[in-house]
Amino acid sequence: MPLELICPAGSLVALKAAVDHGADAVYMGFRDNTNARAFPGLNFDEAQAAEGLRYAHDRGRKVLLALNTYPQPDSWQRWTGAVDRAAKLGMDAVILADPGLMRYAVRHHPQLRLHLSVQGSATSYEAVNFYREHFGIRRAVLPRVLSLPQVENVVRHTDVEIELFGFGGLCVMVEGRCLLSSYCTGESPNSAGVCSPAKAVQWKDTPAGLESRLNGVLLDRYGKGEKAGYPTLCKGRFEVGGETYYAIEEPTSLNTLDLLPEMQKLGIAAVKIEGRQRSPAYVAQVTRVWRAAIDAVKRNAEAFTPTPAWQAELDKLSEGQSHTLGAYHRPWK
Amino acid sequence: MLNPVFPSRLAGLVERLPATPPSLAFCALANRALWPALQALDWQPLVGRRYAIRVSDLGLRLGFTVSRSGFAPDRGAPDLVITASAGDFLLLIGRREDPDTLFFSRRLVSEGDTELGLVVKNLLDALEPASVLRQLPAPVARAAERWLAR
Numbered sequence: 001m002p003l004e005l006i007c008p009a010g011s012l013v014a015l016k017a018a019v020d021h022g023a024d025a026v027y028m029g030f031r032d033n034t035n036a037r038a039f040p041g042l043n044f045d046e047a048q049a050a051e052g053l054r055y056a057h058d059r060g061r062k063v064l065l066a067l068n069t070y071p072q073p074d075s076w077q078r079w080t081g082a083v084d085r086a087a088k089l090g091m092d093a094v095i096l097a098d099p100g101l102m103r104y105a106v107r108h109h110p111q112l113r114l115h116l117s118v119q120g121s122a123t124s125y126e127a128v129n130f131y132r133e134h135f136g137i138r139r140a141v142l143p144r145v146l147s148l149p150q151v152e153n154v155v156r157h158t159d160v161e162i163e164l165f166g167f168g169g170l171c172v173m174v175e176g177r178c179l180l181s182s183y184c185t186g187e188s189p190n191s192a193g194v195c196s197p198a199k200a201v202q203w204k205d206t207p208a209g210l211e212s213r214l215n216g217v218l219l220d221r222y223g224k225g226e227k228a229g230y231p232t233l234c235k236g237r238f239e240v241g242g243e244t245y246y247a248i249e250e251p252t253s254l255n256t257l258d259l260l261p262e263m264q265k266l267g268i269a270a271v272k273i274e275g276r277q278r279s280p281a282y283v284a285q286v287t288r289v290w291r292a293a294i295d296a297v298k299r300n301a302e303a304f305t306p307t308p309a310w311q312a313e314l315d316k317l318s319e320g321q322s323h324t325l326g327a328y329h330r331p332w333k
Numbered sequence: 334m335l336n337p338v339f340p341s342r343l344a345g346l347v348e349r350l351p352a353t354p355p356s357l358a359f360c361a362l363a364n365r366a367l368w369p370a371l372q373a374l375d376w377q378p379l380v381g382r383r384y385a386i387r388v389s390d391l392g393l394r395l396g397f398t399v400s401r402s403g404f405a406p407d408r409g410a411p412d413l414v415i416t417a418s419a420g421d422f423l424l425l426i427g428r429r430e431d432p433d434t435l436f437f438s439r440r441l442v443s444e445g446d447t448e449l450g451l452v453v454k455n456l457l458d459a460l461e462p463a464s465v466l467r468q469l470p471a472p473v474a475r476a477a478e479r480w481l482a483r
Contacts, residue, residue, distance in 0.1 A: 011459040041455030198448035279458045282431035
């Protein structure tokens with residue numbers, strides 16, 4: 001089973017960086033809230049998407065379209081229009097979360113390959129197989145809540161390809177269904193396509209430290225030299241019971257280089273890198289490291305150990321202080 | 334969302350000063366190299382806003398605004414201030430470092446309108462290096478290309 005490397009792109013320049021540095025596939029979004037990185041100035045219009053597809057296909061790589069937010073009743077056509085455009089452009093697959101949109105895709109574009117988004121939150125093989133039976137999905141991206149033995153159990157009981165997150169920002173274990181952002185701003189990732197919309201974010205240097213606020217709510221205050229993180233409510237420090245700490249989640253990045261040999265052994269189809277909101281420099285750096293690591297595992301999985309240089313390069317790019325193996329590694333299990 | 338970063342009285346005083354030569358030079362270069370390349374992208378959200386780039390270790394401050402015809406020096410209170418060292422700005426220009434990486438490690442400071450900051454970041458990220466280099470005199474472009482390919 002080939003272990004594919006799936007890399008993020010928020011612009012044509014980033015897409016080219018991913019392809020040039022060894023991504024097997026690149027995922028992108030259109031320039032609206034049909035994807036979960038709806039930031040101003042980010043993403044692809046139709047002409048840019050077409051050029052990106054040409055660039056990748058000329059080099060034997062694939063392009064996947066993230067259509068992973070949930071259509072709203074008053075703008076259903078925006079989402080179905082995006083599916084139509086994806087089919088017309090010749091996307092290698094669309095990554096969907098909403099079952100209604102899957103049904104639309106199957107009815108109108110039966111040849112279009114469907115992947116189940118992480119936002120679909122399918123954590124069991126029963127759920128994955130349900131999507132397979134009803135909509136013919138070919139691949140599922142598993143939420144970052146399963147341990148490796150649990151992932152193995154899913155893989156063993158389905159013929160749907162399984163894709164896992166390998167590197168990048170983590171969110172509070174409910175994959176887009178979290179309502180914290182909407183509590184503060186009225187916009188949630190799954191409806192507005194963005195958690196912590198930029199218009200509601202304020203950064204301010206104060207004598208006490210660098211403060212981040214979301215619609216006026218203080219999220220964190222970073223002391224001098226302390227590493228900052230994304231201004232999301234879940235990764236803020238709050239006073240609870242007289243103590244100020246990361247009461248919900250610590251701002252760490254997922255990094256599963258260590259687990260690559262096990263992933264290959266399990267028959268994982270693809271490893272996904274998070275970060276469509278990041279710059280071409282990030283895409284180039286992460287893709288280069290992961291390409292080298294995956295090639296090393298394919299050559300000799302037994303002898304594989306991530307080099308300190310790879311880990312240092314990835315650590316530098318991480319949000320927060322450190323990286324983690326996330327839920328994949330639960331030694332107490 | 335607009336956070337003026339200078340006390341208004343100070344800003345009023347600064348506004349009456351003539352534009353400094355570095356800001357003039359910056360705008361001349363930006364109009365020559367950046368502006369034509371930006372035309373392929375959605376640059377309209379930049380118009381009518383005021384910007385300041387502060388090069389911390391050189392004590393340099395470049396103030397400018399963007400109109401429908403390009404960059405122009407400006408001494409007004411900026412909507413967005415970006416501060417970093419000369420070396421880190423070079424890393425960003427050369428696409429050696431990701432702005433988020435520098436921001437997390439506190440080497441890049443963005444103050445003011447966060448959304449505008451994101452627009453600027455994403456526009457700069459979307460610029461094709463070749464489309465910028467094409468605007469420069471050939472020897473400069475060749476030297477820059479060599480540096481970018483290091």
